[in-house]
Amino acid sequence: MTLKQVIEALVFASPKPLLTREIVAALKGAGEGTEDQEARDYSKTKEAEVAALLEELKIEYTEAGRAFQIAEQVNGWALVTDPAAVAWVRQLYPEAKPARLSGPALETLAIIAYRQPVTRADIEAVRGVAVDGVMQVLLDRSLVKIAGRAEVPGRPLLYATTEYFLQHFGLRAVDELPNAEELRRLKLPQAETAPATEGSASPAEAAPAEAEAAPAESSSEPAEPTAESAEPATEDAKSEPEENSAVETTPQAVVENPDSPAGE
Numbered sequence: 001m002t003l004k005q006v007i008e009a010l011v012f013a014s015p016k017p018l019l020t021r022e023i024v025a026a027l028k029g030a031g032e033g034t035e036d037q038e039a040r041d042y043s044k045t046k047e048a049e050v051a052a053l054l055e056e057l058k059i060e061y062t063e064a065g066r067a068f069q070i071a072e073q074v075n076g077w078a079l080v081t082d083p084a085a086v087a088w089v090r091q092l093y094p095e096a097k098p099a100r101l102s103g104p105a106l107e108t109l110a111i112i113a114y115r116q117p118v119t120r121a122d123i124e125a126v127r128g129v130a131v132d133g134v135m136q137v138l139l140d141r142s143l144v145k146i147a148g149r150a151e152v153p154g155r156p157l158l159y160a161t162t163e164y165f166l167q168h169f170g171l172r173a174v175d176e177l178p179n180a181e182e183l184r185r186l187k188l189p190q191a192e193t194a195p196a197t198e199g200s201a202s203p204a205e206a207a208p209a210e211a212e213a214a215p216a217e218s219s220s221e222p223a224e225p226t227a228e229s230a231e232p233a234t235e236d237a238k239s240e241p242e243e244n245s246a247v248e249t250t251p252q253a254v255v256e257n258p259d260s261p262a263g264e
Helices: 003-013 020-031 037-042 047-064 083-092 102-117 120-127 132-140 163-168 182-184 202-219 240-247 251-256
Strands: 068-071 077-082 146-147 157-163
Touching: 003 020, 020 037, 020 047, 047 068, 102 120, 102 132, 102 157, 120 132, 120 157, 120 240, 120 251, 132 146, 146 182, 240 251
Parallel strands: none
Antiparallel strands: 068 077, 146 157
């Protein structure tokens, strides 16, 4: 048996798509502890050689006009029926009705697929309507996942497509989406982001800010009057203008508002 036939048998017998490294692992396992020289030779096969033979099988199936094909999916290689036979194959699975997405759900999914990772506010800015219910449907069907948080005030959730999304649409990567590069270059509406203020600083920034503010506030507090300073003012002090005495008796106002004329 040739190596190509062995690889074909592995893909056919597997209950799930096979990655090239899984095929290499199967070939290596078959060559261990055996005296079969052919199996021992195949156990030294590299991933690049397996990938090349899989591509050859793919071309052979297509040229032969078979009703099934060998296709590379996001999670490996698998034997699949020709899409032209879908009307007949579907009769074998009458209970498996395809779950159709509504128009709004497809629009939202397309925005996420081409702009991921993206926030819900940005999706709503493009569509012009709220997408809470639609997003829940996409999450429940495992077409969309939470991919982290955006580095903007409020730290909103980011959404991206899942591996099941690629499987469902027969893609190996999001770059295979139609007109992916062209559509990503289009400038779409975005949600307005409120400028970061002192009160809306992120927790990481707020902690050191509060730590710095604590000693600053304590240093700005006026000293408690002592018993000695409570003695009657001298005649020289009494003769000073009231304006100076007002500044001296209101140090808290000057420190809290350094931009006022009195602070200058």
